[in-house]
Structure formats: C-alpha cells, structure tokens
C-alpha cells in the first residue's frame with residue numbers, strides 16, 4: 535500500500551492518521567527554537583485573549599522556512615486525491631488541483647494571501663480549546679500537526695485531542711498518542727462517514743488537553759492561506 539492509500543484508509547476509519555517519525559529530533563529542536571526569534575513570523579496570538587485556551591502561537595511569514603515549505607509541498611499531492619474523494623462523497627463542489635502551488639493561486643486570487651503554518655508554545659497549565667482552522671471560503675480539508683517536544687521528558691499532559699460530532703448522536707473523542715517528531719493528519723472541519731442510510735458528514739474539532747508540567751511546541755501545517 536502506498537502512503538496515500540494508507541493515510542486514506544486510516545482517515546476514513548478513524549478521522550486521523552499517524553505519520554510516525556516525520557521529523558528527526560534535530561529538526562524538531564531547530565524548528566521549536568525558531569519560536570523565540572524576532573523575525574520570520576507575521577503575527578503572534580495569545581490564546582487567552584481570544585478565549586482560545588491558554589498558551590500562544592505565531593504564524594510564519596512568507597517565505598516559509600525550508601522544512602515547513604517542504605512539508606506543505608510534499609504532503610499536498612499525497613492528500614489532494616483523498617480530499618477530492620471526500621468532497622465527492624460529501625457532495626461538495628470544490629475539487630483540488632494536483633499541486634500546492636495551483637491551490638495557493640486559488641486562495642490568493644480570493645484574497646486569502648496570508649500564510650497559515652504556525653508554531654505553538656504551551657507551558658504548564660496551558661491548553662488549546664477544541665476548534666477548527668477555517669480562514670476563509672477556500673478550505674483544504676486535511677491538515678497536519680507535528681509534535682516537536684518529547685512527552686515525559688519535555689512536558690507532561692498536553693495530549694492532542696480530536697472530537698467527532700455525528701449528526702443527532704453524541705460526540706466521540708480520540709486522544710492521539712504522539713512522540714517527538716510524530717505527526718497526525720486530520721480533518722479540518724468535517725469528514726464523510728458511511729452509515730446504513732448512506733454517507734453523512736461528521737464535524738471534527740481538535741485541541742490540546744492541559745499541560746501538567748514543562749513546555750510543549752507543535753508545528754501546524756495548514757494548506758489553505760488566510761484572508
């Protein structure tokens with residue numbers, strides 16, 4: 535099974551898929567260290583100010599640093615066929631072009647020109663409320679988060695959580711066990727699930743449980759740009 539087929543099978547069954555060891559420890563440390571630098575970012579968000587949780591994040595500015603730009607370019611073509619089948623299954627119109635460059639042109643033409651890849655930083659007591667990363671009309675339906683810190687050594691608590699809200703049913707939560715360098719691919723806003731009466735849309739949200747101690751960094755890779 536190739537990577538795209540494996541991810542599609544996991545995404546269709548669980549709503550998320552793992553990419554173990556996507557980055558090595560050296561890359562993780564180097565990317566996390568960017569957080570403290572002055573340059574390279576377009577904005578900083580203190581989550582508590584907006585009711586998003588507690589902790590902070592910074593959006594990268596263009597040009598994105600190599601590993602971040604590389605992940606967007608490399609994974610878009612793997613995920614676009616899955617995104618197209620999801621849209622077909624959910625009866626949604628937009629189809630996604632073959633390359634990330636073409637998709638970005640579409641975002642930029644619609645005024646979504648600001649880069650969305652971000653670095654997040656959590657300290658003890660911080661958490662990220664369940665949310666969806668929607669930034670305008672154009673939405674690529676899958677995104678990736680990479681854990682840059684090592685659980686147990688750098689921090690405790692702070693688990694990546696996904697919830698699925700099925701129509702007329704109770705919500706289901708999934709905790710995704712990640713080690714440093716592991717990534718999770720997940721649905722941005724909804725995904726198709728086949729039930730006895732056909733396909734229905736399940737709304738997905740993601741967040742992070744409270745950090746018990748230490749410091750945790752994550753790299754978020756979102757494929758659409760922001761208005």
Ligand SMILES: O=C(O)CCC(=O)C(=O)O
Nearest residue numbers: 654679694742752753754
């Ligand atoms: O810190 C995390 O694991 C979640 C980050 C997040 O919300 C994102 O990448 O969109």
Ligand SMILES: [Fe+2]
Nearest residue numbers: 665667740754
């Ligand atoms: Fe997010």
